[in-house]
Amino acid sequence: MTKQTTILYIEDDEASQNLIQRVLGHAGYKILVANRALEGIDLAKTCQPDLILTDINLPDMSGREITIRLRSDPALTTVPIIALTAQSHSFERDKTYVAGVDGYITKPVDVSMLATQIKEYLHGRRDEVDTTTLEYARRAYSQELVERLEANVRELEASNRELRRMDQIKDDFIQLTAHELRTPLTTVYGYSRLVQGMPAIQRLMAQDLEVEACLTGLMDSIERLQAVVNEIITVSRIASGRISLKPGPTDLDDVIKRSVEGYAQVLQQRDLKLVYDLVGCPTQLYADKALLELACSNILGNAIKYTPDGGSITLRAEMQPEQVQISIQDTGIGIDPNDQKYIFERFYTAGDTQLHSTSKTAFRGGGLGLGLAICRGIVEAHGGKISVKSEGRDEERLPGSTFIIVLPLSSNVSGQTLEFR
Numbered sequence: 001m002t003k004q005t006t007i008l009y010i011e012d013d014e015a016s017q018n019l020i021q022r023v024l025g026h027a028g029y030k031i032l033v034a035n036r037a038l039e040g041i042d043l044a045k046t047c048q049p050d051l052i053l054t055d056i057n058l059p060d061m062s063g064r065e066i067t068i069r070l071r072s073d074p075a076l077t078t079v080p081i082i083a084l085t086a087q088s089h090s091f092e093r094d095k096t097y098v099a100g101v102d103g104y105i106t107k108p109v110d111v112s113m114l115a116t117q118i119k120e121y122l123h124g125r126r127d128e129v130d131t132t133t134l135e136y137a138r139r140a141y142s143q144e145l146v147e148r149l150e151a152n153v154r155e156l157e158a159s160n161r162e163l164r165r166m167d168q169i170k171d172d173f174i175q176l177t178a179h180e181l182r183t184p185l186t187t188v189y190g191y192s193r194l195v196q197g198m199p200a201i202q203r204l205m206a207q208d209l210e211v212e213a214c215l216t217g218l219m220d221s222i223e224r225l226q227a228v229v230n231e232i233i234t235v236s237r238i239a240s241g242r243i244s245l246k247p248g249p250t251d252l253d254d255v256i257k258r259s260v261e262g263y264a265q266v267l268q269q270r271d272l273k274l275v276y277d278l279v280g281c282p283t284q285l286y287a288d289k290a291l292l293e294l295a296c297s298n299i300l301g302n303a304i305k306y307t308p309d310g311g312s313i314t315l316r317a318e319m320q321p322e323q324v325q326i327s328i329q330d331t332g333i334g335i336d337p338n339d340q341k342y343i344f345e346r347f348y349t350a351g352d353t354q355l356h357s358t359s360k361t362a363f364r365g366g367g368l369g370l371g372l373a374i375c376r377g378i379v380e381a382h383g384g385k386i387s388v389k390s391e392g393r394d395e396e397r398l399p400g401s402t403f404i405i406v407l408p409l410s411s412n413v414s415g416q417t418l419e420f421r
């Protein structure tokens with residue numbers, strides 16, 4: 001059985017699409033329709049049609065530009081491209097030939113002739129063009145292209161400025177909201193602590209376990225809310241360069257041990273094994289101890305969140321020439337390679353957020369997608385690098401993930417307060 005001859009028709013007008021489909025479909029051709037230039041270019045590349053019919057005035061690019069683009073594809077250089085257009089002026093026609101079309105058919109289409117014309121083009125017919133008239137059209141068309149390019153660049157620049165402005169408004173809004181929330185939250189926390197410490201309440205708690213459970217739940221939720229608000233403030237500061245490093249002599253071993261401290265209970269509860277492999281530590285660094293601890297703690301927190309109960313987490317610190325490499329490896333669900341590119345960006349969360357539990361340390365316990373953005377900000381401010389390795393995400397096979405922080409020993413962190421970049 002011979003393959004049906006395929007014609008790609010690039011046209012945004014529905015009436016023209018219907019007409020051509022009817023006439024050429026009736027003549028036995030298979031018609032593919034693209035409504036826009038870019039869609040047409042993609043279809044031409046993937047479907048390799050036997051002939052391309054294109055309108056000139058399309059919403060995104062003109063039929064002439066489609067022709068230039070397709071002619072640069074080695075697989076499409078010989079495919080007949082025919083303009084089908086209402087533009088009948090000879091100057092418009094010449095500009096279209098300059099772009100590289102093989103034929104030019106004007107609308108309204110003569111339906112009794114169209115199928116024959118197309119058959120001829122398919123069998124090698126090429127319009128004869130008077131090359132002497134083309135030179136003027138070539139210059140005019142080049143000029144037109146450059147003017148359109150300039151207009152597009154200007155439009156893109158304006159949109160880019162507008163996007164940056166909107167992004168700034170969004171960042172300011174997030175930061176302002178977090179600050180506005182922090183003040184009353186501190187008051188709520190303070191009063192709740194006061195209430196909790198009152199002798200009458202202490203007595204009540206001792207008598208009634210439900211009262212104690214309510215107050216503990218209240219305090220836990222307030223602390224959780226405070227942590228979220230603080231995370232937003234930290235990441236906003238990093239993004240806007242408004243956070244300061246306070247570097248000093250820092251014992252790496254100490255940083256790692258302290259970042260683990262807060263998780264001792266959950267590690268036990270969830271039967272997660274912590275393995276230390278600190279070769280040659282303690283290492284003295286000149287760094288912001290508290291921020292480095294926050295970075296390690298965030299990664300460790302993630303390793304706990306994304307590793308099912310019974311798994312293990314290995315903490316390694318390895319001396320290398322001029323630098324130290326800290327790695328945190330888990331036996332968890334792993335991270336898809338497509339997500340690995342984005343997880344260090346603000347507000348990026350991989351996987352299904354519907355599955356996130358509300359706890360910060362439960363398996364798949366969700367967050368706002370800020371932890372790793374904070375880590376990257378901190379590590380890069382120290383002149384270091386953070387990266388991730390994982391074969392992919394698989395909740396059955398559990399390929400695990402390894403986060404690697406590399407910090408220079410003689411970092412450019414000077415004694416002064418530094419700004420994040």
Ligand code: ADP
Nearest residue numbers: 302303306334343349350367368369370371372
């Ligand atoms: P979140 O607060 O949501 O955990 P992070 O910025 O810390 O935000 O992490 C971004 C995303 O990266 C997470 O939503 C999670 O999908 C993925 N991720 C981070 N660490 C791990 C890990 N150890 N194992 C699997 N996925 C991880």
